Amino acid sequence: MKNYIAEWIDLLFEWIGLEALHGAWREVAAVAIVAIIVVGLWLLLRWFMRLLAGRLRGRFHSAEAAILFSEGNVSKVAAIVALLILYAALPLLVEQEGRLAKLFLKLLNVSFVLLLVGLANNAVKVLFEIFYRRRDYRNKPLKGMMQVLQIAIYVVGLILVVAIFFNRSPAKLLTGLGASAAVVSLIFKNSILGLVSGIMLSEEHMVKVGDWVEMPSHGIEGVVEEVTLNTVKIRNFDNSLSTVPPYVLTDNHLINQQAMKESGGRRVMRSLLIDVRTIGFCTPEQLTDLAALPAVARYLATLPDHTEVSNLTLFRAYLLDYVDNMPLRHHGMLSMVRELPPTQYGLPLQIYLFLAQTEWRAFELAQADIIDHIVAITPRFGLQIFQLSIDGAEGEG
Numbered sequence: 143m144k145n146y147i148a149e150w151i152d153l154l155f156e157w158i159g160l161e162a163l164h165g166a167w168r169e170v171a172a173v174a175i176v177a178i179i180v181v182g183l184w185l186l187l188r189w190f191m192r193l194l195a196g197r198l199r200g201r202f203h204s205a206e207a208a209i210l211f212s213e214g215n216v217s218k219v220a221a222i223v224a225l226l227i228l229y230a231a232l233p234l235l236v237e238q239e240g241r242l243a244k245l246f247l248k249l250l251n252v253s254f255v256l257l258l259v260g261l262a263n264n265a266v267k268v269l270f271e272i273f274y275r276r277r278d279y280r281n282k283p284l285k286g287m288m289q290v291l292q293i294a295i296y297v298v299g300l301i302l303v304v305a306i307f308f309n310r311s312p313a314k315l316l317t318g319l320g321a322s323a324a325v326v327s328l329i330f331k332n333s334i335l336g337l338v339s340g341i342m343l344s345e346e347h348m349v350k351v352g353d354w355v356e357m358p359s360h361g362i363e364g365v366v367e368e369v370t371l372n373t374v375k376i377r378n379f380d381n382s383l384s385t386v387p388p389y390v391l392t393d394n395h396l397i398n399q400q401a402m403k404e405s406g407g408r409r410v411m412r413s414l415l416i417d418v419r420t421i422g423f424c425t426p427e428q429l430t431d432l433a434a435l436p437a438v439a440r441y442l443a444t445l446p447d448h449t450e451v452s453n454l455t456l457f458r459a460y461l462l463d464y465v466d467n468m469p470l471r472h473h474g475m476l477s478m479v480r481e482l483p484p485t486q487y488g489l490p491l492q493i494y495l496f497l498a499q500t501e502w503r504a505f506e507l508a509q510a511d512i513i514d515h516i517v518a519i520t521p522r523f524g525l526q527i528f529q530l531s532i533d534g535a536e537g538e539g
Contacts, residue, residue: 169260184224184388191216215264218257246265248326251306259299266291293338302415339388349374350390354399407472407496410509415488415515415528428524432456437463456524458491459517465495470508 196212207245219298229250270288299373349355349366355376356363364378376384400407424432429451432438441459444453461479471477477495493516499505520527 153446177332180224180228183227184220187223188217188220191220194299212264215261218260222254222257225250225291247270247310248306248398251304255299255306256301259295262295263292264409266295334380335387335389339392344384348396349398350400352400354403355391356397357391357394358397359394360384360390361414362386373519403500407475408500408505409494409496410512411492411494412509413482413490413492413511414520416520417488417526417528418484420524420526421452421489422524423450424453424456424524428453432523451527453523454489454491459494459521460519460523464515465493465512468495468512472498 162317166278198211227399256484303311304310349369351366351369353366354364355366362376362378364376364384364385366374367377368375368387374388375383376386429442432453433442437460438456440510441456442451458479458481462477465477465479467473475496480492480494482490482492493512496506497508499508502522517527
């Protein structure tokens with residue numbers, strides 16, 4: 143078989159004009175030619191497997207099938223098959239004891255390990271999806287278990303790669319690492335934390351470039367400019383630059399506003415303190431005056447005759463109508479006007495809604511218009527907003 147392939151390679155070399163090559167250069171050229179053929183075979187296998195995977199995804203219609211037959215898995219399986227072919231052909235092309243053969247064998251083995259690590263990682267994701275879809279397991283810490291398994295896979299893959307490069311047994315390498323683990327973990331504590339946290343940020347998509355993030359404990363609020371395994375660079379809104387290690391983001395309270403921006407709705411939640419001494423039942427004259435407001439008139443029409451109604455009740459009905467019919471309100475999200483527990487400063491009346499405008503400046507202008515209108519209309523209902531005067535005495539709003 144080896145002689146047959148050698149004759150075939152000799153004919154190929156004569157055809158492309160490389161018959162003068164001898165020794166190591168001839169081996170390099172032979173391996174390069176076979177590698178090119180194998181790459182072509184990989185592309186052909188990937189094309190065929192993509193068609194097959196597409197049909198399987200369309201047949202099963204599940205998250206597990208989407209992960210199992212994903213483009214990444216298809217490419218990895220096709221690459222493994224191509225590498226197996228190259229691995230089988232290599233002994234027929236080069237001498238087993240030569241440096242070139244050893245180098246190629248190391249590269250092949252490392253490639254196998256990396257591809258298998260990727261497939262094992264995706265298999266863990268599929269397993270997680272299967273268990274998560276079962277109601278009995280939804281409240282269990284499955285994601286943490288999945289992350290532990292993924293870290294274990296990465297560690298095993300790293301150990302195998304190091305063992306291949308240094309021609310050491312993985313068992314002996316583990317023994318040596320165990321003896322020096324305490325020293326290594328102490329010296330490279332921050333680097334290890336940064337690496338693990340960086341992988342977590344990447345895998346969980348907690349932070350990515352362009353996200354608006356806020357970390358109150360560190361005085362950080364701005365847009366993420368760069369995310370690496372060792373650092374996260376954030377441009378604050380005052381144009382200062384904050385550079386923090388990834389483990390700071392995972393160990394502290396981090397607010398990512400990107401989900402809010404992508405949802406299309408930004409929350410307004412403001413409270414006004416109503417002076418309780420101004421709350422009372424409306425007189426006939428007040429009812430007549432307030433009925434001129436369409437929102438109040440519609441609410442009064444829903445009440446039985448001769449029903450006593452307070453000015454605060456009518457005020458809430460007016461505000462709810464005002465909020466619900468606001469042009470900038472996100473109509474697919476919750477809106478309400480509610481009373482909070484009374485305080486020594488008055489009765490808090492909270493306005494809660496989402497605006498369809500998420501851009502910062504436009505949102506603040508729209509929110510200010512809402513508060514301005516509420517403050518301006520309050521006296522018409524005979525109500526006052528609680529306010530302290532300069533000397534500490536109570537004053538009118």
